[in-house]
Amino acid sequence: WTNPDRPIADLDELRTRARAVLAQNDKGTMVTAAPNLYPHQWSWDAAFVATGLSTVGVPRALAELDHLLAAQWDSGMIPHIVFADEVQLRGAGLRGAGYFPGVDRWRTERASPAGVKSSGICQPPVHATLVRRIVERATSRGGEDGRLAEDFARRTLPQWIRWHEWMRRARASDRSGLVTIYHGWESGMDNSPRFDGPYSRVHPGDLEPFVRTDTRIVEDASQRPSDEEYARYLWLVQQMADVRFDDARLPGAVDFQVKDVFMSAAFAAANEDLAVLAERFGHSDEVTRLREWSAEFREGVDAAVDPATGLARDRDLLTGEWISLPTIAGFAPLLSTADPALRAAQLVLIEGPEWAGDPRLAFPLPPSTSTTSPLLRPREYWRGPVWPVMTWYIAEAMRRHGDGGRYARWREASIAQLMEGHFGEYYEPFTGEPLGSYHQSWTAAVALEWLD
Template sequence: VRRAFRRTYDVTDLAMGAADVLRSNDIGTMVTAAPALYPHMWSWDAAFISIGLAHLGVDRAGQEIRTLLAAQWADGMIPHIVYGDRGGYFPGPGRWGTAELSASAPQAPLTSGICQPPVHAIAVGRILEVARRGSAEDRAAGEQLVRDSWDALYRWHAWLSQYRDPDGTGLIAVVHGWESGMDNSPRWDQPYTAVVPGPDLPPYVRLDRELVRDGAERPTDLEYDRYLWLIEEMRRASYDPVKVYDTCSFLVADVFVSAIFAVASDVLADLGEEFGQPAAHVAELRTWAARSRAAVAASCHPETGLARDFDRRTGQWIDVETLAGFAPLICGGLDADAERALLATLHGPRWAGHPELVAKVPPTVSPDSAGFKSREYWRGPQWPVVSWLFGWAHARHGHTAAAATLRTETLKLVGDGAFSEYYEPVTGEALGSRMQSWTAAVILDWCT
């Protein structure tokens, strides 16, 4: 029996609820990604969280970015987790061992040894916009943040270009599904078959299973074995980015990360021009942006029009239909007809406009696709944070009406005030963690 979905929301109430979530997850210099399930700082979460924080105080938003950048590795990588001083998450810093094994990793704070999608320049740009709507102090704080973070963000983009696209193809590779941010997406099923955990995989105990009762909402144990085995491989390469690229059994050019890299490089170049940063660095960012934008467009399947990942180990395109296929809508680069067609597909009856959905929010996998699992993490549920990213990109590329629809439909979805990590698309049930910080942050941005 389908539960009646009658969710009404009040924008002021939602904004107040979102602000409460951010405040209560704030442990001082970091807002943890979620209260119990993720009690540390995650890289791309921190970027979205800082956008939400900007509405509570530009200084506090800047502090979040500064906390993250203080953990940047000497070679330029921004790590995917910055550990706070609480435990409570597996794998913790001991499992990674980055401070002992890597020459580039900081001794403090402790971090993981991989990265996440480069949305940070987008966040700094958005914080500046919010700051410029505020007081003279807000404005000054926003501008100071750009000056203080620009070079670190440039070095981060340079790291991605040098170590994750060494041949200059425009597609940025990931060495772990976690780096995509879409951990167990069906995009990774094929490449993960080549990740074969050895008998010497050290034993471990999952903590997430105790916090999310319904195991069907989280990745499986086999998936976790593979996730952990990749960490062993990287430990053996001492997290040297060249060795990892050459030896790791998972190496996939990620079209969604590449699209984010393209548009974020443009945002960073714009900021660099405005704030008088070195012209040579700005020019490099423009080159990377153009190259990645073209590569994302060139990856599109000739019939479906969806962009595709490329398995660098097997030399094969990955023909799996997921939300990541709409990557060209994040970075642009298609001709006008193709862009309109892709936009229509995203909002049409196979995706966000699917007649079974309670809110017209893009699901991570189409309900019409064989791989659709309505409750399982990145295999079907709707993620408000991803919806915000598409909305931001729509607005940037002039698709104003589509941006407005994503906003109202996502607000409807989260109208229960749980600020969940993800939602069941057919019933609207809140899934995963409640009081998830990045969900609250993007809702606050949309409601303010």
């Protein structure tokens, strides 16, 4: 059954069609991030996809996370892409070579576990937060689902803890409470204007030639990063591969080093969630350490707020400068802060006229760049469109902080946006047009979360 792209009539149909998107993208042990554009497993997508899948069936949701965990490096890092094998892809009628850069460009064969093909960088550590959600959903249902989820939590906790240990050790040992990234891809918000400054100082040297494939799939290339941006992305990959992704050598080798405030807030929240799981599933000796990390990153994020704008900032480590730009990452404290005044101020901002409250918007949802900023590019990837997965992730953080009313309002607007039926990767904020890839897995997953 092929998902039709016609508008959706009601919530039952939304559920059926979202499930069909995930079923179509399911290659057995992994759901590809999108049917053609992204025919592999992405780290943070897998976590969102798993929570969506858990509304349908817990065993399949857990298998998705197991597949990701099987790619965890000895260091503890969970790679940002786990490449599908060719057989799986051909069976599903996909060309594996269709995604660029493929595993060859990464040169990770010695660093990743035997038999696993992966990239060599990470993505935001949202996993523990979503594992907690899945486990709580399953155990509240009880029965076989509950038992499976408990077993999963017990069995995999040491791996999630190693992932967090890696993040703290390899990316934040300076105790700043802020995580360092060595590539914009690590942030998950690839070409956000927040990285324009740092990227302007990346000058590709002797770069292996390359041919992009993404612009063959998304035919309107203006919705994707430019070739110049891609050259810089690949240059950084080459710099990291040249030092074999050795954590200790990255600071001396890579031309892009940024403290990522949004990733740091995700990490603060995830440490608290992991502490809750550790307490419940037999790792109580880890709880204190995890809560200390949660506090460290919560404070790091709070301290990154620009008093002039009320938005949290990234910091370019190579120039020492704060990056104060109006992007969605500025709302990082909504994921993590324990300061009621900061939370209240951020809520006023995000629902105000420069963000979700701009009356020109098709739906009252926060775009990836402020609608009043000259940096806004409403059709271009992370430079302006509304990303449904971000909407849900931020709303879910609000709900967890007791703000059920706001969650309900965002839910209503997000569902209204999705009823056009394409399950777009991102949406034009003023017209509601679906952009990027259609049938994007994490978009379908958050639709299922809204409906649960």
